[in-house]
Amino acid sequence: MKIGLFVPCYVDALYPEVGVAAYKLLCSLGLDVEYPEKQTCCGQPMGNAGFQNKAEKLVENYDELFRGYDYVVAPSASCASYVRFFHEGIVKHECEAAKRTMDLVEFLHDVVKPTSLKARFPHKVSLHNSCHGVRELGLSSPSERNVPRFNKIKDLLQLVEGITVMEPERPDECCGFGGMFSVEEPAVSTRMGKDKLRRHIATGAEYITGPDSSCLMHLQGIARKNGEPIKFIHVAQILAAGL
Amino acid sequence: MSTKHSIAAEKFNQDSGRVTRHDQTFWSVRSKRDGLAYQLEEWEQLRESANLIKKHTITHLADYLEQFETNARKNGVHVHWAKDADEYNDIVMQIMREHNVKKVVKSKSMLTEECHLNDNLIRHGIDVVETDLGERILQLMEIPPSHIVMPAIHVTREEVAACFREKGIIEKHGAHAAEGLLKEGEDWRTSSDPTYLTRAARYHLRDNFMEADCGMTGGNFGIAETGDIVVCTNEGNADMSTSIPKLHIVSIGLEKIIPNYKAMGVFQRLLARHGTGQATTVYTSHFRKPRPGAEMHIILVDNGRSSILGNIEHWQTLKCMRCGACMNTCPVYRRSGGYSYTYFIPGPIGVNLGMLKDKDANYHNCSACSLCMSCDNVCPVKVDLSTQIYKWRQELDSMGHADPMKKMMSAGMQTLFEHPSLYTTALKFAPLANHVPAFMTNIKANAWCYGHTMPEFAKESFHTLWKKGKVK
Numbered sequence: 001m002k003i004g005l006f007v008p009c010y011v012d013a014l015y016p017e018v019g020v021a022a023y024k025l026l027c028s029l030g031l032d033v034e035y036p037e038k039q040t041c042c043g044q045p046m047g048n049a050g051f052q053n054k055a056e057k058l059v060e061n062y063d064e065l066f067r068g069y070d071y072v073v074a075p076s077a078s079c080a081s082y083v084r085f086f087h088e089g090i091v092k093h094e095c096e097a098a099k100r101t102m103d104l105v106e107f108l109h110d111v112v113k114p115t116s117l118k119a120r121f122p123h124k125v126s127l128h129n130s131c132h133g134v135r136e137l138g139l140s141s142p143s144e145r146n147v148p149r150f151n152k153i154k155d156l157l158q159l160v161e162g163i164t165v166m167e168p169e170r171p172d173e174c175c176g177f178g179g180m181f182s183v184e185e186p187a188v189s190t191r192m193g194k195d196k197l198r199r200h201i202a203t204g205a206e207y208i209t210g211p212d213s214s215c216l217m218h219l220q221g222i223a224r225k226n227g228e229p230i231k232f233i234h235v236a237q238i239l240a241a242g243l
Numbered sequence: 244m245s246t247k248h249s250i251a252a253e254k255f256n257q258d259s260g261r262v263t264r265h266d267q268t269f270w271s272v273r274s275k276r277d278g279l280a281y282q283l284e285e286w287e288q289l290r291e292s293a294n295l296i297k298k299h300t301i302t303h304l305a306d307y308l309e310q311f312e313t314n315a316r317k318n319g320v321h322v323h324w325a326k327d328a329d330e331y332n333d334i335v336m337q338i339m340r341e342h343n344v345k346k347v348v349k350s351k352s353m354l355t356e357e358c359h360l361n362d363n364l365i366r367h368g369i370d371v372v373e374t375d376l377g378e379r380i381l382q383l384m385e386i387p388p389s390h391i392v393m394p395a396i397h398v399t400r401e402e403v404a405a406c407f408r409e410k411g412i413i414e415k416h417g418a419h420a421a422e423g424l425l426k427e428g429e430d431w432r433t434s435s436d437p438t439y440l441t442r443a444a445r446y447h448l449r450d451n452f453m454e455a456d457c458g459m460t461g462g463n464f465g466i467a468e469t470g471d472i473v474v475c476t477n478e479g480n481a482d483m484s485t486s487i488p489k490l491h492i493v494s495i496g497l498e499k500i501i502p503n504y505k506a507m508g509v510f511q512r513l514l515a516r517h518g519t520g521q522a523t524t525v526y527t528s529h530f531r532k533p534r535p536g537a538e539m540h541i542i543l544v545d546n547g548r549s550s551i552l553g554n555i556e557h558w559q560t561l562k563c564m565r566c567g568a569c570m571n572t573c574p575v576y577r578r579s580g581g582y583s584y585t586y587f588i589p590g591p592i593g594v595n596l597g598m599l600k601d602k603d604a605n606y607h608n609c610s611a612c613s614l615c616m617s618c619d620n621v622c623p624v625k626v627d628l629s630t631q632i633y634k635w636r637q638e639l640d641s642m643g644h645a646d647p648m649k650k651m652m653s654a655g656m657q658t659l660f661e662h663p664s665l666y667t668t669a670l671k672f673a674p675l676a677n678h679v680p681a682f683m684t685n686i687k688a689n690a691w692c693y694g695h696t697m698p699e700f701a702k703e704s705f706h707t708l709w710k711k712g713k714v715k
Binding site for chain 2: 017135187
């Protein structure tokens with residue numbers, strides 16, 4: 001199975017270790033992973049700001065670059081989700097690569113289905129269920145709905161030796177990042193982030209973890225500004241711990 | 244980079260305790276709703292049924308409206324059609340003049356708010372009294388509602404007590420209302436005990452019910468197969484408003500029509516569960532025909548609804564039954580309050596309805612969404628609220644309302660992301676000179692630092708690590 005690894009722009013620039021962990025993890029599961037170098041961004045920052053038309057070329061480039069792979073896997077729920085659910089609407093034609101783009105967690109859970117992992121992470125973590133992961137990709141059951149409860153991220157983390165996984169009160173309320181929302185509505189965005197952070201900290205966890213570095217970046221920025229010592233780590237890094 | 248919403252929201256956030264109270268109040272309604280949702284095995288089927296019934300009705304609206312009108316007339320009800328707010332107000336005034344109305348008691352109606360009915364009545368010398376307790380408080384305080392279902396939830400009981408004192412309600416009814424209620428030593432002249440205040444309001448409203456010549460109600464549903472109007476309240480004030488005066492005027496938007504009582508059963512189970520977290524409202528009042536010797540009028544109001552129906556991107560907002568659940572779950576509404584929106588209906592549905600009503604006045608509300616999609620998942624009739632907000636944002640530029648900074652940043656990103664070599668170069672220099680890609684520098688120059696420290700650029704990007712063969 002040939003996998004194209006998509007490391008979205010901000011992960012590339014700010015959290016390369018998340019990309020490295022994703023790569024190692026996928027390789028360790030016996031998959032053939034390639035990283036096409038001409039990749040950049042999924043287009044979401046422009047789209048959410050109201051300029052998805054400025055992402056047309058980028059979407060075409062993405063489709064061109066990734067169309068030869070069985071799956072495109074990204075360690076970023078929101079970007080994977082944007083590719084899969086918005087790309088075709090932006091360029092108004094079918095996109096082969098977009099259809100086969102998955103977030104790392106859903107890809108592992110639904111396609112690879114590992115029953116064990118080599119990872120060990122003897123720490124207490126608070127799980128951040130990010131909105132697009134929950135409500136677009138279905139990584140966990142949305143709290144608003146009366147559907148059987150499940151959480152794919154938690155299922156995978158439970159394969160890690162020594163880990164204790166907690167969830168905050170209001171487990172899938174938005175953290176307030178929202179891309180440009182955070183700079184256009186800084187007061188509300190910050191308040192949402194502070195509330196979320198407080199609930200994560202209340203679990204007694206050492207780390208906040210999640211499938212989306214953008215939420216973690218937002219929460220981390222607020223934590224640092226307020227002198228909170230809690231640590232942040234992407235799910236991929238935990239699943240790849242020790243590789 | 245700011246909108247009227249973001250500016251008002253920032254002011255609202257200056258009082259952190261108020262934000263906490265506001266958030267917790269509405270989160271508790273959301274939680275009650277969830278509790279009820281989890282109890283009903285058929286919950287998601289109900290939502291899907293409601294969605295399909297609304298879609299069906301709205302796409303066959305002309306037929307159902309005519310059926311409704313025919314049946315209502317058969318019941319001896321006068322039916323009027325108003326194309327806009329002016330025509331609506333004219334029709335109301337004409338009916339009032341014919342009956343020489345001096346005083347109107349009203350149960351809650353967001354449509355009359357939309358059409359500025361009260362101002363119009365007052366201008367014509369007619370005394371109008373809101374009888375929903377929340378609405379009455381707001382009317383006395385001369386402020387607009389901050390939520391469509393719990394309009395005065397942001398007002399404290401101390402503020403209510405002060406208002407009732409100022410308006411003479413305490414002086415007139417306080418002593419009577421306090422009988423056997425207040426603790427010893429508590430002075431009814433200054434008390435803000437909620438039960439006591441409610442009782443005082445009750446006596447005050449009773450006087451008004453007795454004196455009124457006309458009762459006006461909204462309608463939660465109009466049933467096409469019978470011509471009935473269904474009104475849901477918790478205070479019984481719709482019944483009081485229509486039981487004493489000999490004239491009853493109902494005002495409803497065109498989209499409130501549903502086919503029959505079988506459909507009504509679906510909506511009845513969803514409305515209060517979503518709106519207030521109750522299994523049902525305390526009163527579900529069905530009005531079919533006038534009482535003997537009385538008159539009943541129904542005014543069907545368009546006021547822009549037909550043009551929404553013709554809007555291919557946004558027609559599904561017409562499915563909305565105004566339960567308010569999207570406001571209660573909206574993390575932005577809960578932390579910015581109803582008054583931070585430029586339209587009288589706040590929250591996700593208000594952002595959308597405001598744009599459909601007047602884009603130039605209401606584009607400011609499009610920023611009030613983190614696209615978390617919680618509203619889509621609570622909505623009992625499955626309006627895709629967040630997708631529609633996303634669509635409005637795409638249209639802002641062509642309306643001339645795009646934020647110049649956001650436009651510049653998006654253009655910068657376009658250049659960067661369309662050219663992988665440029666992107667790679669930018670990444671390489673980012674950590675060295677702290678000269679980061681445009682979207683980051685602009686954030687730094689602006690609002691990101693309001694609540695955050697800057698994220699640190701990695702010494703070597705994933706790209707660089709890969710090129711150097713360090714990813715193994």
